[in-house]
Amino acid sequence: MSISPIQFMSLLTLKVRLGLKAEAGRYKLGYLWWILEPLLYASVFYLVFVVYLDLRTENFIAYLLTGIFPFQWFQKSVSNAMGSIKGSKGLLSSFTIHPVFFPLTHILQDAIKQVVTFAFMLFFLLFYGVAPTITWAFLPAIMVLQLAFIFGVGCFVAAIVPLLEDLRFLVATILIGTMFASGIFYNPREVIDVDLHMLFYANPVASLLQIYRDILLNNDFPQFINLYFVGCWVGIFWLLAIFTLNRLRPRYAKMVLE
Amino acid sequence: MTETAAIELKEVNFTYRVRQDLFTSWKKPALTDVSFTLRRGETLGIVGRNGSGKSTLLKILSGVFHPDTGTMTSFVKTVSLMTLSLGFDNLLSGRNNAIFGGMLLGFSKREVEQRLEAIKEFSGLGDSFELPVKSYSSGMASRLKFAVAINLEPDVMLLDELLAVGDVGFRKQAAAVMQEKIVSEQTTVLVSHNAGDISRLCDRAILLERGEIIADGNPEVVLQEYRKVQNVLL
Numbered sequence: 474m475s476i477s478p479i480q481f482m483s484l485l486t487l488k489v490r491l492g493l494k495a496e497a498g499r500y501k502l503g504y505l506w507w508i509l510e511p512l513l514y515a516s517v518f519y520l521v522f523v524v525y526l527d528l529r530t531e532n533f534i535a536y537l538l539t540g541i542f543p544f545q546w547f548q549k550s551v552s553n554a555m556g557s558i559k560g561s562k563g564l565l566s567s568f569t570i571h572p573v574f575f576p577l578t579h580i581l582q583d584a585i586k587q588v589v590t591f592a593f594m595l596f597f598l599l600f601y602g603v604a605p606t607i608t609w610a611f612l613p614a615i616m617v618l619q620l621a622f623i624f625g626v627g628c629f630v631a632a633i634v635p636l637l638e639d640l641r642f643l644v645a646t647i648l649i650g651t652m653f654a655s656g657i658f659y660n661p662r663e664v665i666d667v668d669l670h671m672l673f674y675a676n677p678v679a680s681l682l683q684i685y686r687d688i689l690l691n692n693d694f695p696q697f698i699n700l701y702f703v704g705c706w707v708g709i710f711w712l713l714a715i716f717t718l719n720r721l722r723p724r725y726a727k728m729v730l731e
Numbered sequence: 732m733t734e735t736a737a738i739e740l741k742e743v744n745f746t747y748r749v750r751q752d753l754f755t756s757w758k759k760p761a762l763t764d765v766s767f768t769l770r771r772g773e774t775l776g777i778v779g780r781n782g783s784g785k786s787t788l789l790k791i792l793s794g795v796f797h798p799d800t801g802t803m804t805s806f807v808k809t810v811s812l813m814t815l816s817l818g819f820d821n822l823l824s825g826r827n828n829a830i831f832g833g834m835l836l837g838f839s840k841r842e843v844e845q846r847l848e849a850i851k852e853f854s855g856l857g858d859s860f861e862l863p864v865k866s867y868s869s870g871m872a873s874r875l876k877f878a879v880a881i882n883l884e885p886d887v888m889l890l891d892e893l894l895a896v897g898d899v900g901f902r903k904q905a906a907a908v909m910q911e912k913i914v915s916e917q918t919t920v921l922v923s924h925n926a927g928d929i930s931r932l933c934d935r936a937i938l939l940e941r942g943e944i945i946a947d948g949n950p951e952v953v954l955q956e957y958r959k960v961q962n963v964l965l
Binding site: 563566 | 747
């Protein structure tokens with residue numbers, strides 16, 4: 474009765490493909506939204522930081538974009554994955570598939586869309602006069618690292634929300650807090666005391682954004698300390714997600730119906 | 732009919748927890764010490780009043796629910812649970828839901844695709860097969876579910892009131908196919924309030940009352956018991 478790993482991967486591929494197709498079909502502008510959404514996002518930040526606040530410092534727009542786009546990927550993926558098990562009542566109460574299937578589907582769908590968004594981000598950087606360097610070659614590897622981090626966090630929050638629906642509010646608040654504590658709008662190396670850098674970069678999202686900026690803007694290799702913190706948190710969230718999902722697996726079908 | 736076991740339940744207990752708020756919840760037993768063996772090739776009918784535990788029992792048999800205590804042992808590869816609330820992705824077409832549903836039951840994509848035309852024909856959905864399921868009536872959705880299961884031939888079919896939906900024509904078609912399946916030794920568990928379906932299609936029946944089995948055996952005898960239970964309560 475259990476589904477083999479090959480069958481699981483086959484189902485996941487099919488669901489991601491059909492999910493993207495169905496999502497595009499739901500909106501009049503379809504796939505165009507993959508580009509329009511980040512474009513609108515960037516426009517809002519341009520309006521606020523360049524037009525209103527007149528922060529036309531060197532490379533500020535590029536700095537902002539390399540923070541906003543990776544953060545938005547993290548935030549959207551975790552938010553979408555969060556209710557995925559709870560929202561799959563129909564499938565969970567009819568089939569015996571492993572519950573990790575549901576957050577994975579959402580996370581992979583978002584990741585595919587993100588490839589287009591990141592291509593767009595690189596185009597913006599070139600437009601704003603950032604010259605491509607050899608360190609840009611690290612980008613795919615860093616995106617894989619971020620995906621691994623999103624897998625861990627997304628699967629973990631998806632695993633615990635069916636236990637207590639109220640956790641959604643907590644996760645949403647943590648996501649907003651992370652947005653302000655990760656240096657999207659400011660350069661931590663300039664505004665945060667050196668003594669506090671370790672604490673600041675212990676936040677995996679802050680470290681991830683620093684890595685993106687190092688390879689895309691600073692023509693620098695990723696710093697060990699940033700890779701170390703992201704790697705540690707990837708490991709922690711993967712362990713938490715695996716433990717929680719396997720522990721609660723027999724109870725999910727019952728939990729979503731209760 | 733062979734006598735080998737397809738699924739075996741031993742002293743299965745299952746309880747729902749009904750939560751009122753963060754600090755208040757109470758337990759509602761759904762199944763109490765349920766033991767029986769579903770034999771390969773048999774068509775087993777389950778009868779009982781609303782809330783007697785029939786649907787919960789099917790979910791235990793399908794492996795969707797795990798018993799709180801007791802054991803469920805399955806000796807088969809594919810078990811298909813079909814209920815009115817069976818999970819469809821409403822944004823996907825009937826065709827894609829059939830592929831996805833078939834794969835969730837453990838069949839390969841190729842196996843499902845090979846049977847797609849037969850599924851489409853049996854469902855009688857015509858061009859609607861290509862439309863999103865959100866545009867279907869409940870009868871149309873049930874026809875699709877039934878068509879997927881009947882054409883993929885899982886080792887065990889669990890039907891929860893699925894023969895009671897759809898128009899008269901579809902019900903006749905479904906009953907006729909069920910009759911064929913019984914002859915061809917398909918293992919089936921059928922939950923129905925319709926005594927006619929149970930006596931015509933099943934070769935064994937179980938009566939559930941408040942989560943306990945109070946009769947198990949010949950369908951006619953079990954149906955008689957069921958009528959007694961209903962009369963006592965009227």
